[in-house]
Amino acid sequence: MPQTIAVLDFGSQLTQVIARRIRECEVFSKIYHYSTPAAKLREDNVVGIILSGGPQSVYSRQAPHPDRAIFDLGVPVLGICYGVQLMGQLLGGEVAHSKAREYGHGVLTVRRAGKLFAGLPRKLRVWNSHGDKLTHLPPGFRAIGTTENSPYAAIADERRGFYGIQFHPEVFHTERGVEIIRNFLLGICGASADWTTRDFITHAVENIRAQVGKGRVLLGLSGGVDSSVAAALLHKAIGRQLTCVFVDNGLLRKGERQSVEKLYGDHFHIDLRVVDASKLFLRRLKGVTEPEQKRKIIGRTFVEVFEKSLKSIGHADFLGQGTLYPDVIESVSIGGNPASLIKTHHNVGGLPERMKLKLIEPLRELFKDEVRRVGSALGLPKEVVWRQPFPGPGLGVRVMGDITAEKLDILRNADAILIEEMKRSGYYYKVWQSFCVFLPVRTVGVFGDERTYDYVIAMRIVESTDAMTADWAKLPHELLQRISSRITNEVRGVGRVVFDISSKPPATIEWE
Ligand code: XMP
Numbered sequence: 001m002p003q004t005i006a007v008l009d010f011g012s013q014l015t016q017v018i019a020r021r022i023r024e025c026e027v028f029s030k031i032y033h034y035s036t037p038a039a040k041l042r043e044d045n046v047v048g049i050i051l052s053g054g055p056q057s058v059y060s061r062q063a064p065h066p067d068r069a070i071f072d073l074g075v076p077v078l079g080i081c082y083g084v085q086l087m088g089q090l091l092g093g094e095v096a097h098s099k100a101r102e103y104g105h106g107v108l109t110v111r112r113a114g115k116l117f118a119g120l121p122r123k124l125r126v127w128n129s130h131g132d133k134l135t136h137l138p139p140g141f142r143a144i145g146t147t148e149n150s151p152y153a154a155i156a157d158e159r160r161g162f163y164g165i166q167f168h169p170e171v172f173h174t175e176r177g178v179e180i181i182r183n184f185l186l187g188i189c190g191a192s193a194d195w196t197t198r199d200f201i202t203h204a205v206e207n208i209r210a211q212v213g214k215g216r217v218l219l220g221l222s223g224g225v226d227s228s229v230a231a232a233l234l235h236k237a238i239g240r241q242l243t244c245v246f247v248d249n250g251l252l253r254k255g256e257r258q259s260v261e262k263l264y265g266d267h268f269h270i271d272l273r274v275v276d277a278s279k280l281f282l283r284r285l286k287g288v289t290e291p292e293q294k295r296k297i298i299g300r301t302f303v304e305v306f307e308k309s310l311k312s313i314g315h316a317d318f319l320g321q322g323t324l325y326p327d328v329i330e331s332v333s334i335g336g337n338p339a340s341l342i343k344t345h346h347n348v349g350g351l352p353e354r355m356k357l358k359l360i361e362p363l364r365e366l367f368k369d370e371v372r373r374v375g376s377a378l379g380l381p382k383e384v385v386w387r388q389p390f391p392g393p394g395l396g397v398r399v400m401g402d403i404t405a406e407k408l409d410i411l412r413n414a415d416a417i418l419i420e421e422m423k424r425s426g427y428y429y430k431v432w433q434s435f436c437v438f439l440p441v442r443t444v445g446v447f448g449d450e451r452t453y454d455y456v457i458a459m460r461i462v463e464s465t466d467a468m469t470a471d472w473a474k475l476p477h478e479l480l481q482r483i484s485s486r487i488t489n490e491v492r493g494v495g496r497v498v499f500d501i502s503s504k505p506p507a508t509i510e511w512e
Helices: 015-024 038-043 068-072 082-090 177-188 197-212 225-241 256-267 278-285 291-313 351-355 368-377 405-425 477-490
Strands: 004-009 028-033 046-051 077-080 094-096 102-110 123-130 133-136 142-146 154-157 162-165 217-220 242-248 271-276 318-320 358-360 433-447 450-463 494-499
Touching (some): 004 015, 015 177, 038 046, 038 068, 046 082, 082 094, 197 368, 217 225, 225 368, 242 256, 242 291, 256 271, 405 477
Parallel strands (some): 004 028, 004 046, 046 077, 077 162, 217 242, 450 494
Antiparallel strands (some): 094 133, 102 123, 433 450
């Protein structure tokens, strides 16, 4: 394990943000369940501990407590919000329960810069969100910062390296919060800022080789960012011991299969098996109109085809997956933290058990932006690394109602024009997703002297940071006009183009 900063999760929605900020300082961080034994932290080469915030009061009966031995490990500890109250209580201070939460901006006056506030101004705008308050310091501690409401907004026992702050340094509303975190990591824990993409790759390659040995790895390649980076990384580590399977389900975008074949087969020389199952998928989807039914059929058929492909390949020991860190963090759900309930419909659950394969997930410690950096460092092109998300069921949920080869063709051609124009104008990389949707509605128009009666294409172009909420993109009218007129001119069967101006919520990003 590299030098690690452990973030003990007491159920705050900001726990992941703390871990992110630490990684931004080029120090490796990992989120642990609040009750993780101190011995485990020692084993993991933990050089500093951060106690996260949390929704509970230290007085509540369900108040989560850490293993007390973490304070005897000899490594610095920083308590944030709930974390500082816990420290106060566990180390012999006093905490008063207050019903009213202190919430929002405050001004911190630094009373003693020391190592935590080194290089920072004497007054800082900080962001608070806490209920309980420290009223008596534990032995050995002193106040190093105050706010108008709290004489103990920042406290320290510098000899033992224990620090506590009532505000949240990890949110952007706190002025120079990242520097406070960096001071803790580098100045107090003595961590070295060397957790870089190159280090990650070197480490990952060693680990993959150690784990796989002489075994064979099978990876389902979708062409999306995660599976692409996982493939490139596994390939770097074990070369021809990796076999990638790309399933053409007939619901792909124009040229998608060819570009996967070109990049992974011709360029990377990966052992790539392309399975053309489009006929099977379309046959099973015939006449199906209900979106969830479509998803089920597509998911089930994928698993079936994938399993079958293993038979033709022969033997495999591992199943590779491009799982990312946010997918594996088991958020502590205390007081119903909604962040722990994010949907999981993207994962093909159960596949490794069914196929009796061991799982190998080389990206499971990375956040999305780190995955992109790794992808670039491994030589994947910008179009792959910065690709927009594409749903597993593909165009199957973008042809409204029942799916036919003809409708898919129309959609594919219209969508290719939209993507081409978005890329040409540079907007493709500025928005979250941009795509066409096929509407099985016929509307009247004129083309030359003739009356037409053709289908409708909807353009869906949204901005978002996490797909949980989204807003339609306010693009230049000239760009929309160019896409629209090219689609109606170049794609037979389309007589009308509309632009979707709904936000999420209440609309979702996809139409089905
Ligand atoms: P919605 O439509 O729920 O989409 O606003 C949020 C994000 O998830 C993608 N999406 C899916 N991805 N399988 C997937 O792998 C699905 O069934 C699916 N449905 C939606 C969607 O493209 C957007 O990025």
